[in-house]
Amino acid sequence: MEERTALEERVAAEPGAFRILTGDRPTGPLHLGHYFGTLANRVRLQRAGVELFVLVADYQVLTDRDIADHLSEHVEGLTADYLAAGIDPSAATIFRHSAVPALNQLMLPFLSLVSVAELQRNPTVKDEIAASRQASVSGLMFTYPVHQAADILFCKANLVPVGRDQLPHQEITRTIARRFNERYGPVFPVPDALLSAAPSLLGTDGQKMSKSRGNAIALSAGPDETARLIRGAVTDGDRHIAYAPETRPGISNLVLLAALCQDRDPHAIAAEIGDGGAAALKKAVTDSVNEFLRPIRARRAELTADRTYLRRVLAEGDERANAVAERTLDEVRTAMAS
Template identity: 60%
Template sequence: MIQHSFDVNTNPNNAVSDASLRHAREVSKKIRAAIAADPGDFRMLTGDRPTGNLHIGHYFGSLRNRVELQRAGVDSWVLIADYQVITDRDSAGPIRERTYSLLTDYLSVGLDPQKTTFFAHSQLPELNELMLPFLSLVTDAELRRNPTVKAELDATHGRPMSALLLTYPVHQAADILFCKANIVPVGKDQLPHLEQARVIADRFESRYGHGSLPAPIFRRPQALLSEAETVLGLDGNKMSKSRGNTIELRMDADETAKLIRRAVTDSQRFITYDPQNRPEVANLLLLTALATGGKPEEIAEEIGNGGAGMLKSMLTEALNEHLAPIRERRRQLQDNRDYLDTVLKAGIAKAREQAQETLREVHRALDIVF
């Protein structure tokens, strides 16, 4: 694989500036062009924490993009970050069932186990061993300033920071670097996290490489920013499982219709696409556009004086039609635990093999091979 250089100059300890974001978008365009020219140069790592069921925000914001990258020929690795569930909570919850639910959703949307490697963090002990040398490359102050750590801590509403939460960015760096991924689909808020992974890779090579290895161990991962617009929840706020404002992929058509009927709009009957002044209505129009492949402005013009009732009816029909084959595939998969086990175990075996090879390279660089 070729080591592409698409550096994004962000500081892992600061929020993303407008200039850095513009540069990241330009880099993402270059990466997409390079993928179109030769997808074999790239390996993608992405994933989710199994804290609940995936919903349409995940689907339109991330899952569809993963499928597109897979279809383009990018070597795709998908992590189920089960150990990371306990970074900010006292209980892991029904983590095993949620892991299977995630895997079922991945397969139902079109991710193919023949082309995508699925694995659970907890089943790769090498990842946790890799944390040890990585932790020597970052300082306590750097971790405390990391935007990801600060955001996760704020979300705990005053709970004391655990050492696991403090080292969260290092865990994420290990997840990316062990498999030699060089692209990671992310949102803009996660750019500092990618920069932290690059900093760790650079510091390791600088401190321990000493020219003793034929090539750098780690590839410098770059962010591939999502082209999807931000999807809000049905109440106009950030889409969140805890808010109950989502439509889960596992829900049926009737559940979907019921939730959309309760969606927040406004008092104006005439429908227009105005994200600034009418965010709730604009969001429902955007969801309809994402489900149909149309444009929200044109959908608004078609509805016109039909009001919120017509908008919700159109969204319900569009979303249920779009999700129907995904839901049917999910129904076929969810009770086939043997197949899900086969897919997950095969992915774990492949990921462990890669992790063991990476760890052997790290041991050679550290001169601790006995």
């Protein structure tokens, strides 16, 4: 906590000294868990003056699935989610993995800097493999942390917002940067991890909120769909509403969702509903979510109606990212040849 606070103070004091790499895989629409977990923080940091690189990780979709269905549609939808949430494309570089070949060429020298044993014991890779629910996975999944290191280091990002579960990936990136600099000379910053302070939202079934589980409220979900999902959310048999995440996770998750949407303390939300029971809670959550999402939905609808604009945003971001990646790759070649 103290380390995160100190890093936040440095960012607040000199935002222009930081460059962030962040992003998502285009496997479906972003949801409220994404918004409160990462998107809102990206927008906050960008508005503070931090330079933002946002990766649409289309190549990484292939790490845990045989076919990337509807990929171009998902790429444009993800871009619309970013812009609707408040990311400014005139300042941020939003780009596609597949459109920056120099980025992916960094994989080979980076792989030479880590051992098989280091990749085998990476807990995040183990979790990703287990979550893929496949009998076997490709070698690309095994090298996922090195791929992520290339994503971060190609643009010389020195700050990476992550959840605690992503710290092992981040440590591989830091290791690769240090080892490259020690072996070939100073080329890369050793990026810091900016741990998210955002509370974790559960899905409507009480499990981790996930696009693949069907338990998430998408930013693009309409009012009726949102109401339906919240009506089916897990609660308990106690009519009195209280915010107690450890003992009443389903109820507390709904209270937290309403509190985040209203920017209020969850205990105050629970106290207002009191003995109203789950029905009153779900109505309050539905109203809060729909009101919160109303401007985001409206902006997203405008964006998706203009696919030419979305493609232009991506093309311009791809061009900027390519220029950065080519410069970095030239530096890497020069350093390795010296």
